Amino acid sequence: MGLPVVAIVGKPNVGKSTLFNRLVSERLAIVEDKPGATRDRLYSKAQWLNNSFYVVDTGGMVFEKEDSLAGEVTKQAQIAVDECDVIIYVVDGRVGVTAEDQYIASILRKVNKPVVLAVNKIEEYKKQESDIYEFYTLGFDSLTAISASNGLGVGELLDEIVDNFPAGSPAEEDEDSLKLAFIGKPNAGKSSMVNRLLGEERVIVSDIPGTTRDAIDSKFIYEDKEYILVDTAGLRRKSKISEGIEYYSVLRAIRSIERCNVALLVIDAEDGITEQDKKIAGIAHEQGKPTIITVNKWDLVQKDNQTTNDFTKEVRRELPFLHYAPILFVSAKTGQRVIKLISMSEEVYENACTRIPTSLLNEIIIEATSITPPPSDKGKRLKIMYSSQVSVNPPFFVMFVNDPDLMHFSYLRFLENQLRETFGFKGTPIRIGVRQRS
Ligand code: GDP
Numbered sequence: 001m002g003l004p005v006v007a008i009v010g011k012p013n014v015g016k017s018t019l020f021n022r023l024v025s026e027r028l029a030i031v032e033d034k035p036g037a038t039r040d041r042l043y044s045k046a047q048w049l050n051n052s053f054y055v056v057d058t059g060g061m062v063f064e065k066e067d068s069l070a071g072e073v074t075k076q077a078q079i080a081v082d083e084c085d086v087i088i089y090v091v092d093g094r095v096g097v098t099a100e101d102q103y104i105a106s107i108l109r110k111v112n113k114p115v116v117l118a119v120n121k122i123e124e125y126k127k128q129e130s131d132i133y134e135f136y137t138l139g140f141d142s143l144t145a146i147s148a149s150n151g152l153g154v155g156e157l158l159d160e161i162v163d164n165f166p167a168g169s170p171a172e173e174d175e176d177s178l179k180l181a182f183i184g185k186p187n188a189g190k191s192s193m194v195n196r197l198l199g200e201e202r203v204i205v206s207d208i209p210g211t212t213r214d215a216i217d218s219k220f221i222y223e224d225k226e227y228i229l230v231d232t233a234g235l236r237r238k239s240k241i242s243e244g245i246e247y248y249s250v251l252r253a254i255r256s257i258e259r260c261n262v263a264l265l266v267i268d269a270e271d272g273i274t275e276q277d278k279k280i281a282g283i284a285h286e287q288g289k290p291t292i293i294t295v296n297k298w299d300l301v302q303k304d305n306q307t308t309n310d311f312t313k314e315v316r317r318e319l320p321f322l323h324y325a326p327i328l329f330v331s332a333k334t335g336q337r338v339i340k341l342i343s344m345s346e347e348v349y350e351n352a353c354t355r356i357p358t359s360l361l362n363e364i365i366i367e368a369t370s371i372t373p374p375p376s377d378k379g380k381r382l383k384i385m386y387s388s389q390v391s392v393n394p395p396f397f398v399m400f401v402n403d404p405d406l407m408h409f410s411y412l413r414f415l416e417n418q419l420r421e422t423f424g425f426k427g428t429p430i431r432i433g434v435r436q437r438s
């Protein structure tokens with residue numbers, strides 16, 4: 001279970017973005033900018049007392065210009081339902097209850113999430129008291145008068161929000177250690193790499209009769225952070241019979257990849273890229289895991305100033321689908337660069353968890369389509385109406401288009417490249433879904 005997510009919903013000009021900025025501002029809390037979100041922060045971490053959570057300003061998301069208020073709010077509500085645990089419904093306390101407020105309330109009442117009503121722009125509580133009470137007619141149990149611009153009442157609002165978090169919500173980001181899996185064919189050097197990271201020849205895990213050794217992980221600490229090496233028992237204590245059989249090594253790779261956050265593909269530099277490497281690399285890719293390609297036994301390679309380049313070319317040619325994966329040349333034997341895998345893993349995992357604000361994403365897509373117009377067929381041109389990142393890890397984007405059949409593989413690849421150029425995403429696969437706009 002991740003941190004709770006709180007969505008701010010309401011019609012334009014009620015003070016949603018002012019409230020958003022206040023909730024995530026340093027005065028109250030910590031702001032943790034998500035990478036890529038610098039231009040337009042619509043999604044940010046906030047903290048109140050001992051609770052951390054994420055705030056989403058759904059109102060800042062751009063929808064199509066011609067959208068009616070009803071359409072816009074319906075979409076906001078939809079996002080809120082999909083993504084959040086608590087909804088803050090902001091209304092303008094100076095204007096009083098309008099038909100629009102009632103309409104939005106009727107939508108939100110149907111949503112099966114707790115709604116906290118924030119009556120905003122209340123700087124003078126005493127004078128405005130009767131205006132505030134009027135908002136009880138919207139039918140929500142929780143009502144708090146606030147001034148987003150000067151902060152009055154925002155503390156009470158936050159208490160109310162935190163009270164509505166689902167039971168069992170974590171108070172802090174799952175500080176769950178990053179789980180790394182060394183994958184690759186037998187004898188590539190996986191065990192040697194694990195031992196290197198664990199600080200040399202560790203005692204072999206003892207066999208407990210009747211239990212499987214299948215999923216024994218090793219922990220280690222590096223620069224005060226804990227990491228888990230997935231499935232290491234099977235690596236360190238090899239069965240000579242099964243190890244040689246390709247089927248088992250692929251099976252093991254599948255299981256390790258499923259359980260890891262980052263896959264470290266180990267290639268034997270002496271052998272180059274083999275069929276088995278391709279198969280295992282393909283699994284990591286298909287499972288959508290951030291991946292680093294480690295070319296091991298680099299100490300055995302006769303080098304001149306072209307060697308690294310040539311090997312890089314070979315990797316890119318033989319594993320084209322892993323084009324996003326960084327390559328690191330290492331030696332488990334001498335220890336050269338092995339420790340770099342840790343900071344690289346952190347980096348690619350962070351990239352996999354990046355969330356791109358919808359408005360920014362759409363800006364980039366519009367820009368891309370004006371540079372290279374989408375394909376057309378029989379006089380009909382593909383039109384991308386609207387895009388949204390629906391999930392992370394791996395980043396998954398959905399593009400709503402006039403006709404999905406008009407989307408070509410090559411154009412998708414072009415769009416993927418544009419997204420990568422703009423937002424990084426080194427090390428992580430990204431996925432793009434194309435949907436007919438309903
Ligand atoms: P949004 O469209 O809902 O995101 O609204 P904004 O946050 O952009 O605010 C709309 C207008 O209301 C701006 O002019 C803000 O300065 C003003 N505003 C926002 N919060 C308050 C408040 O607490 N009190 C007063 N008096 N004005 C506010």
Ligand code: GDP
Nearest residue numbers: 186187188189190191192296297300331332333
């Ligand atoms: P695994 O089957 O992938 O776990 O591979 P191992 O870690 O058991 O290594 C297979 C063989 O390669 C062993 O004899 C290791 O000593 C050797 N080896 C592993 N890494 C290196 C390296 O970086 N350089 C050299 N020269 N030998 C290595």
